[in-house]
Amino acid sequence: MEKGIKVTVWNEYRHEKSEEAVKKVYPEGIHAVIASHLNKQGGITAKTATLDQLEHGLTQEVLAGTDVLTWWGHMAHDEVSDEVVNRVQERVLEGMGLLVLHSGHVSKIFKRLMGTTCNLRWRDVGEKERLWNVEPGHPVTQGIGDYFELPHEEMYGERFDIPTPDKLVFISWFEGGEVFRSGCCYERGHGRIFYFRPGHEIYPIYYEANVMKVITNAVRWAAPRIKQKIECLNPQPIEKLNR
Amino acid sequence: MEKGIKVTVWNEYRHEKSEEAVKKVYPEGIHAVIASHLNKQGGITAKTATLDQLEHGLTQEVLAGTDVLTWWGHMAHDEVSDEVVNRVQERVLEGMGLLVLHSGHVSKIFKRLMGTTCNLRWRDVGEKERLWNVEPGHPVTQGIGDYFELPHEEMYGERFDIPTPDKLVFISWFEGGEVFRSGCCYERGHGRIFYFRPGHEIYPIYYEANVMKVITNAVRWAAPRIKQKIECLNPQPIEKLNR
Amino acid sequence: MEKGIKVTVWNEYRHEKSEEAVKKVYPEGIHAVIASHLNKQGGITAKTATLDQLEHGLTQEVLAGTDVLTWWGHMAHDEVSDEVVNRVQERVLEGMGLLVLHSGHVSKIFKRLMGTTCNLRWRDVGEKERLWNVEPGHPVTQGIGDYFELPHEEMYGERFDIPTPDKLVFISWFEGGEVFRSGCCYERGHGRIFYFRPGHEIYPIYYEANVMKVITNAVRWAAPRIKQKIECLNPQPIEKLNR
Amino acid sequence: MEKGIKVTVWNEYRHEKSEEAVKKVYPEGIHAVIASHLNKQGGITAKTATLDQLEHGLTQEVLAGTDVLTWWGHMAHDEVSDEVVNRVQERVLEGMGLLVLHSGHVSKIFKRLMGTTCNLRWRDVGEKERLWNVEPGHPVTQGIGDYFELPHEEMYGERFDIPTPDKLVFISWFEGGEVFRSGCCYERGHGRIFYFRPGHEIYPIYYEANVMKVITNAVRWAAPRIKQKIECLNPQPIEKLNR
Secondary structure, three states: OOOOEEEEEEEOOOHHHHOHHHHHHOOOOHHHHHHHHHHOOOOEEEEEEEOOOHHHHOOHHHHHOOOEEEEEOOOOHHHOOHHHHHHHHHHHHHOOEEEEEHHHHHOHHHHHHHOOOOOOEEEEEEEEEEEEEOOOOOHHHOOOOOEEEEEEEEEEEOOOOOOOOOEEEEEEEEOOOOEEEEEEEEEEOOEEEEEEOOOOOOOOHHHOHHHHHHHHHHHHHHOOOOOOOOHHHOOOEOOOOOO | OOOOEEEEEEEOOOHHHHOHHHHHHOOOOHHHHHHHHHHOOOOEEEEEEEOOOHHHHOOHHHHHOOOEEEEEOOOOHHHOOHHHHHHHHHHHHHOOEEEEEHHHHHOHHHHHHHOOOOOOEEEEEEEEEEEEEOOOOOHHHOOOOOEEEEEEEEEEEOOOOOOOOOEEEEEEEEOOOOEEEEEEEEEEOOEEEEEEOOOOOOOOHHHOHHHHHHHHHHHHHHOOOOOOOOHHHOOOEOOOOOO | OOOOEEEEEEEOOOHHHHOHHHHHHOOOOHHHHHHHHHHOOOOEEEEEEEOOOHHHHOOHHHHHOOOEEEEEOOOOHHHOOHHHHHHHHHHHHHOOEEEEEHHHHHOHHHHHHHOOOOOOEEEEEEEEEEEEEOOOOOHHHOOOOOEEEEEEEEEEEOOOOOOOOOEEEEEEEEOOOOEEEEEEEEEEOOEEEEEEOOOOOOOOHHHOHHHHHHHHHHHHHHOOOOOOOOHHHOOOEOOOOOO | OOOOEEEEEEEOOOHHHHOHHHHHHOOOOHHHHHHHHHHOOOOEEEEEEEOOOHHHHOOHHHHHOOOEEEEEOOOOHHHOOHHHHHHHHHHHHHOOEEEEEHHHHHOHHHHHHHOOOOOOEEEEEEEEEEEEEOOOOOHHHOOOOOEEEEEEEEEEEOOOOOOOOOEEEEEEEEOOOOEEEEEEEEEEOOEEEEEEOOOOOOOOHHHOHHHHHHHHHHHHHHOOOOOOOOHHHOOOEOOOOOO
């Protein structure tokens, strides 16, 4: 049996097979790079799952054995079945952590958990991004200084149509004149959710030390603190006054 | 053309037709009582819509002309079509106000906007409820004193599986030993949402002066402050650095 | 008797008397420009008060007649007496609105109400600032589009040591590479507080249409919704079980 | 050198010396009971400090060596020197955890950090209290079930004049008809603050297993995650555009 935090790294895994430019950066897929990094960290065991696997690789059994799920998707959000989305949502509400990365902002599962469109503005000209750490005391930002930079990134700009985050930990500055709420912490049910903006299929973002440090921190922060189902998730009527 | 705030009072309207005990309290339906009260308040024009009407009475046209929608449902949540739920969600995100009443806590539209199960504990023995006003400065609680009471109510108890409210305005005390977050304010997209616990099909809750005062206040609070669509709800790529 | 919202515009009023460069921009003081603008808006009556007046112009009587107080200070925060700070804090908790402008971020009254240092980073080289509207549905941002710009401003940068705002409405982008939470809404006691970053004694910020529109909106948002004292602010023991 | 989390348990320690009824329950003082319990938990080393010691036992050195401070005061809040309050506030903003217990709600340090009066209603007739766990997934509530009870307690009732908690984890039900936000989590600066309602000088509350489990959980939750000073707490101007 695996010890520590069990992570499932989910990836749409389409760009990497269909586009040369992406294949060059992520020959085994974005998921392979993320999982490989996490497996080198103490106390974390990461496996992977992808869209084109049976049930997108997210069977009841896989999810039952997952403490934290990370999500990367872009061009095929609509191909994720509602049944799997329901299943993931249920597990998050029961306590599984969820990290939503970059273009996952309009994935079915993120929109489902947020209740909003999760739309934003964007521009892809490879401009500089600087992520300011506005919560230096938060577990997700440990080891990150005042800010860190990504030399070439796709821009995401406000207004980002999300509920006010429970805690906003990063705000991005973009060379082109925009800002963005780039690190957003939520709690839904008994689960913790972290949206993290950086990441792109062509810019080698998931090889950046600071990006991977934040993802590792976020995995630890989002790992479930309770494992059992909470009664009110399967409510029963209460027959008697019990004062 | 109607002036002031245009309200659509939506009701499942089934109990009132099928159960004698309910018919006696609400012979024309819960919606009729709520709409009639609102129409006596200055600056509000209320119409009604019910489940068994075409498109549940919530056509594109009706919703386009609605500033605030109130929602009461109980036994037939599943019969509300996903298409209408999508439509209502879209309008809320564009700025329409939504009041979710009592058993509407597990309506499709409330769960959709919250992203959680919205489950709770309950008991129906007609016990006393006292609602404490924890935000006496909030628009929704104006004219309500320190607390108000309902002599006979169904109990709803914690844990209520909702996201942390943006503002919690009422906490209920129940004779039988439970507490409940009874007045919860949210903002999603450009819309305001208010969940208000009281209300039952047999206890004559919607004839209670304080309950109707809160509903009237909440209608005024939830009325949209902007009318136009916000660009980022229909995002377009931005081509150039614009600094 | 004045009608509408009664505003007191408070200013330290020292720079304008001692520095030629400031006197040129604000010959009658920053307070005169702000008050004059507010007095041209419907339903607002603005007076002024300054540090060197008796009791800093903020007597019990003046505060009793004030719905919203705006605060500008910079070089003489320490000269504001604790007695007046206590008095202003008490009035805010009773429901008076407070707008804290620019360098007022380290005023005694703002630190008192926030409980933190309210420190930040800064640089004054006259760079461009762009304020992004992240809450287009909020009363404070009405009439402001996606963003507005100030061609020459002092920079304030994160981390800004404040409690997480109840609602963050503006995020600033600075030419030099920083971001800042520039429009922050709080509720404390029964009062509403708005911190608004722009403003400087040399750059003519308080002549900018968008800045004054936000200040006017914020005055309306912060105007008290209740006038009477709330009992729990002067608590008495309750002798009997009252269930 | 002590290992693990270093706790300083602070107590006013007056009632226990002056009143027989209190001395009987807490012969060595409330602080002794709390510290003794904490010292039996793994990874925690607790010492004590009291009002009548030099500098109230809270010298620079003691605070520098404290990870989490717990605070109990009642009759002598005004005797705590402003200098020590400043010192404690500074340490909290730098990252030290703070637990404020029961009547500490109107201590100088809690009011300082909250910015409000922190007033409430109360009644002392030894009635039953039931604390509902509204955040079963939160670190502070681990091992607590749906609720726990205290057979005889002083009542604290709403409205409690505090800023909206970052996270509300317990709501109390009182036999006499009141409710109260009994477990309130805050972050200020880099420090975490937990207000916990139960506790009284005559009822033997600090011998209750559930109360002590919550206090122990809260000590672990509030322990600092960073140790170094954050630059913006001692801000320096930044001279150059650094984009």
